[in-house]
Amino acid sequence: xxxxxxGGGNIQLLSDTLAQTKAENRAALIAYLPAGFPTVDGGIAxxxxxxxxxxxxxxxxxxxxxxxxxxxVIQTAxxxxxxxxxxxxxxxxxVREAHTATGKPVLVMTYWNPIDRYGVERxxxxxxxxxxxxxxxxxLPVQESAQWREHAEKHGLATVxxxxxxxKDERLAKITEAGSGFVYAASLMGVTGxxxxxxxxxxxxxxxxxxxxxxxxxxxxxxSNARQAAEVAGFADGVIVGSAFVQRMxxxxxxxxxxxxxxxxxxxxxxxxxRDS
Amino acid sequence: xPSEFFIPDPEGQVPxxxxxxxxxxxxxxxxxxxxxxxxxxxxxxKAKADPAFAAELDDLLVNYTGRPSSLTEVPRFxxxxxxxxxFLKREDLNHTGSHKINNVLGQALLTKRMGKTRVIAxxxxxxxxxxxxxxxxxxxxxxxxxxxxxxxQRQALNVARxxxxxxxxxxxxxxxxxxxxxxxxxxxxxxxxxDRTHYLFGTVAGPHPFxxxxxxxxxxxxxxxxxxxxxxxxxxxxxxxxxxxxxxxxIGLFHAFIPDADVRLIGCEPAxxxxxxxxxAATLTAGEPGILHGSRSYVLQDEEGQITExxxxxxxxxYPGIGPEHAYLKDxxxxxxxxxxxxxxxxxLRLLSRTExxxxxxxxxxxLAGALEVGKELGKDGLLVVNLSGRGDKxxxxxxxxxxxxxxxxxxx
Numbered sequence: 001x002x003x004x005x006x007g008g009g010n011i012q013l014l015s016d017t018l019a020q021t022k023a024e025n026r027a028a029l030i031a032y033l034p035a036g037f038p039t040v041d042g043g044i045a046x047x048x049x050x051x052x053x054x055x056x057x058x059x060x061x062x063x064x065x066x067x068x069x070x071x072x073v074i075q076t077a078x079x080x081x082x083x084x085x086x087x088x089x090x091x092x093x094x095v096r097e098a099h100t101a102t103g104k105p106v107l108v109m110t111y112w113n114p115i116d117r118y119g120v121e122r123x124x125x126x127x128x129x130x131x132x133x134x135x136x137x138x139x140l141p142v143q144e145s146a147q148w149r150e151h152a153e154k155h156g157l158a159t160v161x162x163x164x165x166x167x168k169d170e171r172l173a174k175i176t177e178a179g180s181g182f183v184y185a186a187s188l189m190g191v192t193g194x195x196x197x198x199x200x201x202x203x204x205x206x207x208x209x210x211x212x213x214x215x216x217x218x219x220x221x222x223x224s225n226a227r228q229a230a231e232v233a234g235f236a237d238g239v240i241v242g243s244a245f246v247q248r249m250x251x252x253x254x255x256x257x258x259x260x261x262x263x264x265x266x267x268x269x270x271x272x273x274x275r276d277s
Numbered sequence: 278x279p280s281e282f283f284i285p286d287p288e289g290q291v292p293x294x295x296x297x298x299x300x301x302x303x304x305x306x307x308x309x310x311x312x313x314x315x316x317x318x319x320x321x322x323k324a325k326a327d328p329a330f331a332a333e334l335d336d337l338l339v340n341y342t343g344r345p346s347s348l349t350e351v352p353r354f355x356x357x358x359x360x361x362x363x364f365l366k367r368e369d370l371n372h373t374g375s376h377k378i379n380n381v382l383g384q385a386l387l388t389k390r391m392g393k394t395r396v397i398a399x400x401x402x403x404x405x406x407x408x409x410x411x412x413x414x415x416x417x418x419x420x421x422x423x424x425x426x427x428x429x430q431r432q433a434l435n436v437a438r439x440x441x442x443x444x445x446x447x448x449x450x451x452x453x454x455x456x457x458x459x460x461x462x463x464x465x466x467x468x469x470x471x472d473r474t475h476y477l478f479g480t481v482a483g484p485h486p487f488x489x490x491x492x493x494x495x496x497x498x499x500x501x502x503x504x505x506x507x508x509x510x511x512x513x514x515x516x517x518x519x520x521x522x523x524x525x526x527x528i529g530l531f532h533a534f535i536p537d538a539d540v541r542l543i544g545c546e547p548a549x550x551x552x553x554x555x556x557x558a559a560t561l562t563a564g565e566p567g568i569l570h571g572s573r574s575y576v577l578q579d580e581e582g583q584i585t586e587x588x589x590x591x592x593x594x595x596y597p598g599i600g601p602e603h604a605y606l607k608d609x610x611x612x613x614x615x616x617x618x619x620x621x622x623x624x625x626l627r628l629l630s631r632t633e634x635x636x637x638x639x640x641x642x643x644x645l646a647g648a649l650e651v652g653k654e655l656g657k658d659g660l661l662v663v664n665l666s667g668r669g670d671k672x673x674x675x676x677x678x679x680x681x682x683x684x685x686x687x688x689x690x
Binding site: 064065066067068069071075082087088111112113114115116117118138139140141143144161162163164165166167168171175186189190191 | 295303304305306307308309310311312313451452457461464465468469470471472565567568569570571576578580581582583584585
């Protein structure tokens, strides 16, 4: 199952997965779900369900009290998780169980303060031990990231940086040189949340990013349906979907219905990333 | 001619090029904002070197704001401060009623230089929001102010003032519905609209260059106060005292006194119902280093890095963070920080009103309460300069309820 390399973390599994989807001539489907939402066990079930239903990779959100880059949907889910008493140990358990059940790569996405406070060495060691593949830290810019990268590398974890349409070319080069696993290209200028259409800036950003790196470039922000997934799959190595999953769970009358809804969405999106748009 | 009122730090030892004041500061921002924040830094450096910028800002500070602000001795108040001499730096007399206008006019000029047409800002007590709405009216800029829902209620007068000035005021309903959440929402707006929008940040926190830039715009407070106290008292004060929320009025007063090693720099944090109750916003007293709103500083947080909800009767101080330069002053020992409860601040508010005919903002009343303590510690030979950062009109509803001043309530406390 988990390919254990020297550092313990599953960065190689992440890279292999993205190489495999490329070999299949399609984009990878990457899902985002916050840990602890609607409960810790419910979050584990949801993460496992999307991986079983077509997602290739999952990002587990570690909720923060002040999610400045998230729109109202993920804010609501984070709030439910934190009010439920979610702790980092629960996030790590979510990573472990989703990975163990599916053998697929599981990353953590969060803000910098929880990790800074918890301790970078402690967090990276425990995430690697739980089978995690890496981390996305959208408020830790490359110039502040040296300490994080040192520990992540030591423990075999990918450091996935976010690039934005406003990133200048020379900065893109600096970011992709420091990153590993893949590059998260934000499709538009804004916070998380579903949008009617994927920004026209996305394709241009992917092109500019690829000019600086061989890392896969995956696109997130605003993608919510199979049509958009197919469109993005036409120019990116991966399609990242978060708020649309969370919204389906928020809309569901109970946990079972929520699980059925995220399974259905994962299936639709998995079709989308295999479609020629 | 050198600028008389725009007086950026001539030493420039902190922050470093990366925006660090010792271990604090930096730039913890999403990639989408990096270009915009860098643009602010570049434009500010250019403006600092441009005599035309200083001349335009000076003209506004004199003819629009009313600088220099007075230094008022308050002997009847000082009788309650151990007999020490107490002088108030009257930032409450500035146009719009607080120190906030100093920074706002500087950043509004920068906004024009950057060619941006829209300004957003956060506000707690509403003083920064009112100042921002004022500058936007003056310069013809579109203006949106984010304010926690709780603060829109306790500072309703300022909400009306902002709307009168043509600003859109958005009540933020997330989180603790106070200043912290207003900043979160302003950041979300900025990420989405950064092309044409400047985030006119209101305090000496946030990512580099905001802590240094906002400090520079307020540095005039201490430069004037230092000159005025030498003129009036013939010597430097034993202490400069200011309230601290994010820390802008305090750093403005303190900064010119930093090289004067014998002048104590005393910041008064909101202890709310008492630091021991957990219901407070005394970040330097009870916080731990962490990252909030773009920089590393002291933060009120739990052991897992979740920010805890602050409390203060004062909307302007009700914030779980603090500017990084204050964290640096605290750790270096140059600054002293003490916590002042709601009750002590409210008593000081009434005392100044009744002994001197000056109604201070509840924020500034924290500094006055601190000055009463420090004065008693120093005794009759003591000499204090206290920053009266804002006037209390906006707080009359809170004060009336606290003291029972409405008809039929009697004088409760």
